[in-house]
Amino acid sequence: MAMLYDIKLTIDYSFQTPAAGARQILHAMPLTLAGRQRLIAGSVDIDPEPAVRRDRDDFFGNRLTEMAFAEPHNNIVITLKARVEVTGGAEPGSASVDLPTLVKALEVETDLASRSPLHFLASSPYARPVEAIADWARSFARPGRQCGDIVADLGLALNREMRFDAEATTVSTPAAEAFANRHGVCQDFTHIMIIALRSLGVPSGYVSGYLRTLPPPGKERLEGADAMHAWVSAWCGPGVGWVEYDPTNAVFAGTDHIVVAYGRDYADVAPVRGAMRTAGGQTSNQSVDVIPVGE
C-alpha cells in the first residue's frame, strides 16, 4: 500500500566559542527510487544563511547540500522538510542465488557505476574486516543456502544477540567493540551486519534514512524512529539485485523505511559532516518527525 509521509528534520548546532569558517555537508534529503519511493517536494533551510551553499549529487547518487559560513556563529540551525511517497520495499524476490553463483557473477562484473555491487565488497573506514564477526557469520553460509535467506537469517540472529542501547556506544565506537559487547544502536547493528556479509563475499552497504515516527494502530513503535535511522543493503545476485534489511528491527525495509542515501558505510553518508576551527566544544541536537499524511 502506498504511503505518503511528511518528514521534518531539525539539526541544531551550538558552539561554545563562536566558530568562524564552519563548513558542512548535509546528507538528509530522501531519494527518488523507481518503483520504491518518490520525493514529491523537499527543502533545506539554513539559519543563519551560509555564505556559500551548493546542492549536488555525490558519487553514489545521493543528494547533498554543502554549506560554508564566513562569519563566526554561536548557533546553526538546519531544517529539512520533505514530502515522500513510498510505494514499495526492498525484499528479496524468488530469483536469489547461492554464494558460489554470486561470487562468479561478481567476477565477470565490469560495471563501476554508482550502484555497482563491486563498490561494496572491500574494506571501508567504518567496516574493516573483523575476525570475530567473520567467524560468527560463517555458520550462516551453509551450502545451497540462497543469498536472500542468508541475509535474513544473519540479520535476525544479529538482532536477537544484540541489545539495543542508545547509551552504550558513540559514532566512533568500532564495530568490533560493539559486537564483542553485543550492544549498540542502529549504526552499530548495520556496520556489524555489513562486515559479516562482506566476509561471506556478499556486497553490502549502509543505508541512511528515516522511519515513520508513530506505528500504525496496534503495532509497536520501531526503534530509531526519533533520529535518522540506518540499515543494510545487500546484493543478492544479478536477478534479485539489492535487498535492504533493518537488523535493528529484524525486518526487510518496507513502506515504513524512507531512503536518504547509500554508501559503503557511515563515512559516506553521515547526515552532517563538518569541519571548523573552534577552540571550545560543540553540542548538537537532532529531531525527526515522520508523519503519515491522511492516515
Add this chain to the structure above:
Amino acid sequence: MPNSAIVRNPDWPSILKGYSALPGVPDELLREDGSVRPEWVSLIAHLEGLSPDERERAFARGAQYLRDAGVFVRHYGEEKSPRDWPMSPVPVIQPASEWKALGEGLAERAELLEEVVADLYGENRLVEQGHLPAGLIASNPEWLRPLIGVKPASGHFLHFLAFEIGRGSDGSWWVLGDRTQAPSGAGYALENRVASVRAFPGYYSGSNVERLASFFRGFRDGLNAMRREEGSRAGILTPGPMNETYFEHAYIARYLGMMLLEGDDLVVDDGRLMVRTVSGPKPISVLWRRMDAAWADPLELEASSRLGTPGLLGAVRSQGVTMINALGAGVLESRAFLAFMPRLSEVLHGKPLAVPNIATWWCGGEAERDHVRANAADMLIGPANSTSLPLEFEPGAVLRGDMSELGLDLDTWLASQGRNLVGQELVSLSTTPTWEDGGLKPRPMRIRVFMARTREGWQLMPGGFARLAATSRDPSAVSLRSGGTVADVWVVSDKPVPEDSMLTHTEDVFVRTSPGLLPSRAADNLFWLGRYVERAEGQMRLTRAYMSRLPETPAGGTPLMSRVEAYLDDHGLDKDEGVPDAIERTIAAAVNAANQVRDRFSVDAWASLADLERTVGNMRKTVLTGDDAASAMGVLLRKITGFSGLVHENMYRFSGWRFLTIGRSLERAIGMADLLSSFAEWSGPHGGFELCVEVGDSVMTHRRRYPVAASRDTVVDLLALDPLNPRSIAFQIDEIRDQVSLLPGADVNGQLSVLSRAVLRVQAELSVNTPQSLDQTKLVDLRQAIGLLTNDLHSQFLD
C-alpha cells in the same frame, strides 16, 4: 667467464683490488670483460690519486655537510625515512647517452600513466573493455570516489613522478614501482649532490657531471605557469613536522623559493583557495602536495584528518586550484597495475612498454594463478592493492613460497584470495661500488628517478637517489629491504657541462621580486621562536648568577640566596640541578617552533640550534651544581647568542623577521620587569641590585654610566627606563613599536590598530616615569601590560 679469472695489468688501481662483479649480475663500474666503464675512469683515477688520509677527509666532508644540514636529526615519526641510511660517498655514475634514452622511455611511461588515470577518473573505458579488472579498481583505496568525474584545472593529472628502477640481468633498466601520489626523495637527491660535491670539490667542477638545477627550474617555471589568476601563488603543501619527510619539504621549499604550507594555512573561499597570511587571505592556485590525498580534506575524504583543509575538494572541483599531482592519482601506485601495464601500452599506444616493469601477475585470472603457483619459489606474492615496492617488507606477503607465517597452504591461499593477490618475479639487480675497508666493494642497487612535466614536456632529472644494499650476499631486489646506504647519482656527459645553480638564471632579466607572503602560522612560530630563545637565555643567566654565588654562600644561606631560590622555583628552575630541566624544555620548544618554519632558516642557523640542543642534553648528564654549572651556563650562553647572531645578521628584514624580533623583545621586557619587581626593592636583600645588573648583562654599562655603586635608582634607570640600553624595558618597547608599525595593518584607514594602541600605551607609561615613581607595584602592572600584548598580536595576525 668469472671476472676473477681476468689477469689485470700492474697499473690496475689499488682501490679496485678486491672488486669484481658478481656472477650473472651486471655491474655499473665494470664491463663484462672486467674493464672499467669509460664514464667511471676519471673518478677512479681521482680516488686512486688521493692518499688514504685525503680520501677519509674528503668522505668526511660529505658526511659533515649532511650532519650540519640537520639531515640526520630525526623527529617524532615512527616510520623510517630514507635518511636512516648513511650516505655512501661514491656516486653511481651513468653515461648521459643512456640516461637520455631512459628519459625518453620513461616519458612514454608517464604519458601512459596519465592516460590511464584520466580514464579511471573519467569515462572508465579501460575497465568497461576488460583491460583492467573492475573489482581491483573498486577495492583500490586510492581510487577516490568524490573525485570521479572531476577534471584537473591544468588539464593533467600527473606533473611530478618518481620511478623506482633497477638494472636487470640483461643490462636494461626495469621499473620496480611507479610513484604517482606525492613522491618524495627529490630533495634528498639534492642534498646528496651537495654532499658529494663537498667530497670531491676540485674534481666535480671539471667532471662533466650534469647539474640538477635546470631540472628544478623547469619544474618550478611549469608550476608558476599554471597559476590561474594574476597575483596568485604556487606553494608546497606539507603534512607538517610530524611527517618523516618534512625535512625534505622544507629543503625543497627553500631551494625553489616557494611557500611551505600546511593544511591549516589554507582556507577555501567560494571555490578559491586562499593562504591565511599576516596581510590577510591571498589567493593560491597551484599546490605541489607532499601529503597523501586521503588527508587533504576532512570534509570529503578521511574525516579524522587534522592535516587537511576543509573544502579543498570544492576548490579542486571548481578548478580553483591545480594539485600536483591530482588528488586520486595515487591509484596508480597499486602494484597490481604493473601486471596490466604491458597490455595497456599495447592498447593505448599500440606498442610494448619502452621501459618494462618487473614481471607481475594478478592472481585473479586462472592462467596467471597457475603460473604464480608453479613459480612461487622465485616470486614475492602479496596484496594486489599494496603500494609497497616488491623490495620493501610488508606483512601478509610471502617470499619464495614460504607459507610458514600465514598458516595455510599456497593452493588454498591463491584459490580463496587470488583476486586480492599478485605475484612478482624476484629480479636480480646490478651492483655498484661502495667504499668499505679501504677499498671499493660491489653492492646491489636501485635508483629512484624523478620526472617533471615542464613546458617542454616530460623531463628526467639528470641524477637520482640510489639505495645500496648492505651486503652483496643476495643480488635480488629484496636484499634492499633492510639496511644499506644511499648514494648520489651522477649523469656524466662526454662534453663539458655549463655551471648552473638556482642562483644563475642568465636568460631572464634581473627582477627584484617582492618578498614572499608570510603565512599566519609561520608568523606565530617565528614569534614563539623569538620568545623561547630569549626565555632560555634568561633562564641561563639566572642559573649562572645563582650557581656562581653558591660556593661562597655560607652554610645557613643568605637573604639574597633564599630570594633567588624562591625566584628560580617560581620560574620552574630546579636549583639542585646543574643544568635545570626547564632549560632543556625551553630549548626543545624553540627547536620545535623552528622546525615548523625550517624553510626560513639557513643551514648554519639550524645547525647552531641543533648543536645547542645537543649540548644541553649532554650537559644535563654530567654538570654539577656550583662553579661547574656556572661555567656550563657560560658555554650555553655563547652558543645561544651564536644562534641569535646568525638569525639576526642574516635574516631578510621583512615580516618574518619582525615577528621573531617582536617575540624576542616581548620576552626580554617581561623577563626584565619580572626581575626588577623581585630584586630591585628599596629595602630588598643586600646584593639584589648587583644581581639585576648581572642578569641584565649590563655590568660594563653600569660601571661606565654611573660612578657609584648600584642603587635602586641606577638599576631601574638603566634596566627599565634607559632607551639606549639594549637590555632595558624601554628599549624593547621601542623596538616592538617600531616593528609593529611596519607590519601590515598597523593602521586601519588611518586609525591605529588595537595592537598599535596597546604598545603605544605601554610606551607612554614608561616614558612618563622616573626611577622613583616606577615603584614595585608599577613594575608588576607593567609586566602584566606587556604580557597582554601577546593577545592583541594574536588576534590581529595569528588567529
